[in-house]
Amino acid sequence: MTTTLYLIRHGETYENQNHIFQGVLDTKLTPLGLRQADALGDYFKRIAFDAAYTSPLSRARDTLTGVLKYHPDIAPILRDDLHEIEGGALQGLTFAECNARFDNILNTFRDEPSAFAPPGGESIPEVYVRFTAEILALLRANPGRTIVVVSHGTAIQTWLAYAKGLPADRIAFDFLPNGSVSQFAYYDDGRIETVYIGRLPESDAGVK
Numbered sequence: 001m002t003t004t005l006y007l008i009r010h011g012e013t014y015e016n017q018n019h020i021f022q023g024v025l026d027t028k029l030t031p032l033g034l035r036q037a038d039a040l041g042d043y044f045k046r047i048a049f050d051a052a053y054t055s056p057l058s059r060a061r062d063t064l065t066g067v068l069k070y071h072p073d074i075a076p077i078l079r080d081d082l083h084e085i086e087g088g089a090l091q092g093l094t095f096a097e098c099n100a101r102f103d104n105i106l107n108t109f110r111d112e113p114s115a116f117a118p119p120g121g122e123s124i125p126e127v128y129v130r131f132t133a134e135i136l137a138l139l140r141a142n143p144g145r146t147i148v149v150v151s152h153g154t155a156i157q158t159w160l161a162y163a164k165g166l167p168a169d170r171i172a173f174d175f176l177p178n179g180s181v182s183q184f185a186y187y188d189d190g191r192i193e194t195v196y197i198g199r200l201p202e203s204d205a206g207v208k
Contacts, residue, residue, distance in 0.1 A: 003139050003186040004146040006049065009153055009198075010063040011036035012178040019095045023087020023121065026058050033059070036179030036202070037066025043181065043201035045070040050145040053138060055082040055152060063179070064150045081134035084152035088121025113157070114169045125168035128158040135159050139186045156182070163192045174198065 011033030015022045029037065044067050052071075054064040056078045064076050090098045090105070098106050102119065109116040109124075117123035122130075131151070138147060153176055161171040163184060176182075176198045183195035 001144040001188050003142055003144060004049075005135070005139060005184040005186060006044075006047075006146070006148045007135075007156055007159065007182045007184065008040065008063065008067065008148065008150045009156055009176055009178055009180050010055075010057075010059040010150060011040075011066075013059050016178055021087050021090040021093055021095065021098055021118075023085055023091040023118075024057065024083055025087075025091050029059055029062050033178065034062070034066070037063045038069070039066075039201040040179060040181070041066045041069030044148070048146065049074070049148050051077065051142060052148040052150075053077045053079050053082060054150040055084065055155075056080055057083055057152070060150045060152065064148075067148060067150065079134060079138070081130050082149065082151045082155065085118075085124070085127045085154045086122040088118040090118045090121065110173075113171045113173055124154070124158065124171060127155055128161065128168040128171065131155045131158050132162045143188070153178075160194075160197060163194050 011029045013022065013027040013033055014030055015027045017030055040063065052064055052068060052074050054060045054076055061076065068074055068076065095106055113124045135149065138149065156176060157173045158171060160174050174197055177200055180198040180200050182197045185193040185195060
């Protein structure tokens, strides 16, 4: 039996636009982010799915609203453990401010993500444990079904690593744009097949 997972990164926010570390700040989508959510709705118009889950943060919830545009019978389900990394002291700072105040800490985030641990927040390995456990719980609760999950860039990156068989201390990040979709197949024996990563609906020939 195969369970299908569509994992979506939320649309663009003003903080994405202005290079501000968001973490669990409850930020809003830009006009582009809203268009990305709408494009996701068009992308999923012809895709049947059984359940839709989201981070409780507004940017993810508003993105899922777009996804569900043609699926009024599916009710969004909020799951706390789908939230973004707890950014601690970095939250609300520009990337430049993060590096100036905390010894180029975002270089660690880029070059050695497994060693990244914002002061007062979650380390990447902690996000890995939390987020992968939550995704696995959702997959196991929906055997043979198709589910949609909307979450955040750093959190999703930990699942991408897990799906490749990489442990928490060997995470390497992929390019994952705002408003993108990644698809996975999960099998009864625990195997995970990555179908695609970071697909943008507006670039898909089947989406208007």
